[in-house]
Amino acid sequence: MDGKHKESAPASRIRAVWKRTVPLGLATAAAVTVGAGLDVVHRHQRAGEEQHDAQPAAKQERTEPRYVVGVRGTGAALVVRDVRTGNDVGLPVAAPQGRRFQRVAAKGDGSYVVASYGARKVTFQHLLLDKQGRPKELTEIPEATVPGVSTSWSDLAVSADGDRIAYVTYKGTAGRVEVLSLKTGTRKTWTARSPARIGSLSWSGGTLCLVWSPLRTTAGRTTVPRHQVRALNTAGPSGDLKASRPVLMLPKGAGAAFMSRDGRTIVAGAQQDTQLTLQAYSVQTGKPTKVLWRQKVGGDLSRLDPDHTGRHVLASVSDGRIYAQGTGTLPAADLTDAAW
DSSP: OOOOOOOOSOHHHHTSOOOOEEOOOOOOOOOOOOOOOOOOOOTTHHHHHHHHHHSOGGGSOOOSOSEEEEEETTSSEEEEEETTTOOBOSOOEEOOTTOEEEEEEEOTTSOEEEEEEETTEEEEEEEEEOTTSOEEEEEEEEEEEEESBOOTTOOEEEOTTSOEEEEEEEETTEEEEEEEETTTOOEEEEEOSSOEEEEEEEEETTEEEEEEEEOEEETTEEEOOOOEEEEEETTSOSEEGGGSEEEEEOOTTEEEEEEOTTSSEEEEEEEETTEEEEEEEETTTOOEEEEEEEEEOSSOEEEEEEOTTSSSEEEEETTTEEEETTTEEEEOTTEEEEEO
C-alpha cells in the first residue's frame, strides 16, 4: 500500500441526468437462478418467526423482491427473471460495445447498478425495469469511472440510500477499494499493501463491510488461510486499507459474509463437508447468535448476495447451483453474479 489517493469528479457532473443510453440488445438467453427467505432482523426476531411459521404456506406474505438480474458467465449480457414464476422477463440486455458486465447490485428503488469492464477501467450503468420487470433502459452513470483492473475477485455494493458505489479493483494480487459518491462527486480510494482477496462488500450507513482474505504462497501454491470481516468508515480520509477495523474472524469453512443494515449482525456462510450453514454473529461480542438456515450442497459456497434490505439472500455454490431457503435448488452453471 502506498497510501496515495485521489478525490475527483465534480458534483455537478455526477448529479446530471443519465445521459448516454446504451441500446438494449438481444443475446442468447441463459438460465439465471434466484433464492430467497433469510430474515436477519434483530428485534423481535424469534416472535416474528413463530408468528410466520404458524401461518399456512398459502397465506404467508411474500416479502422477497419480485425480479432478479443476473450476469451471464461471459459478461456479454444481463438477464431478468421473475422470482415467482421462474420465467425470463423480456429480452437479455447486451453489454456496451467493447466491454463486459462484471457485477450487479440492487438499489432501494427497484433499479440496479451494473459494473462493466474494458480498456483497464470500470464504468457503471443504471438498469431500469418497467412495471412488468422487463428491461427498460440501460444508461451510463456520468463520470462514474474507476481506473484499474477488474477481475473475478472484484466486487460491487451500493449503499442503502443509493448514493455510494463501492468497487474493488486489483494491481496484481493487491486490492484497492474505491468509493464513489453520486451526490458529492468525490471518489475515495483505500489501497492494500499485501496480497489478499477483498470481497463480500455490504453497507451499513456510511460503514462499508468487507471480507479480507490474505493470500499466502507455500511451495509455489497460493492459499487463503483465514477470512476476516472488517469495517471501513468511508467518511474518513482515503489512504491505507489498514484504516478499516477488524470485526470478526470467520470460523473454519466460512468465507462469505455480509453485515446487516443496522450494523449489529454479521451473517456468514460456513461449510462442513456437504452441510452449508448460514450463521448470525453479534458484531458487539463476536459470538454466534442464531442459525438462520441449513442446506445440503454439492460444492463450495462462492457468494452470498443479499437484496438491498439484507433480508433475502442468493447463495451461489461451485456445483453450478443456487440454493435458497424455501425455493429449493436451481441451476446456475453460467451465472457469475446476481442481485434482486
